Amino acid sequence: MHTTKEMPKTDHRENITESVERGKALWEDNNCIGCHTLIGEGAYFAPELGNVFYRRGAGNHETFKAFMNGWMKAQPLRIPGRRQMPQFNLNDQEIDDLADFLKFTAEMDVNSWPPNIEG
Numbered sequence: 001m002h003t004t005k006e007m008p009k010t011d012h013r014e015n016i017t018e019s020v021e022r023g024k025a026l027w028e029d030n031n032c033i034g035c036h037t038l039i040g041e042g043a044y045f046a047p048e049l050g051n052v053f054y055r056r057g058a059g060n061h062e063t064f065k066a067f068m069n070g071w072m073k074a075q076p077l078r079i080p081g082r083r084q085m086p087q088f089n090l091n092d093q094e095i096d097d098l099a100d101f102l103k104f105t106a107e108m109d110v111n112s113w114p115p116n117i118e119g
Helices: 018-029 052-057 061-074 092-106
Strands: none
Touching: 018 092, 052 061, 052 092, 061 092
């Protein structure tokens, strides 16, 4: 009942674009949830990404896309003692699509999740 009556009021599905759809497909195809959580769902190996748009992009779309482009291309960081994110070899359009998907998820009303800016 909640899914059909309440979620349409808070998930902002009217903001789903083709780019958001492609980004979600990349999220699924690359099993990002196998390491990360998104709105509290997924693995707890890597950071929560439900608010990464605000955490690393300060709520600015172009800033966030630039961050994502640099971050994704720099992987793996090979910092001793740190978990390593693989290199997925995404092209610029795919990185932008993934950024658009993460922006979309950050703008959903998810009852103040995560509880702090660092996820």
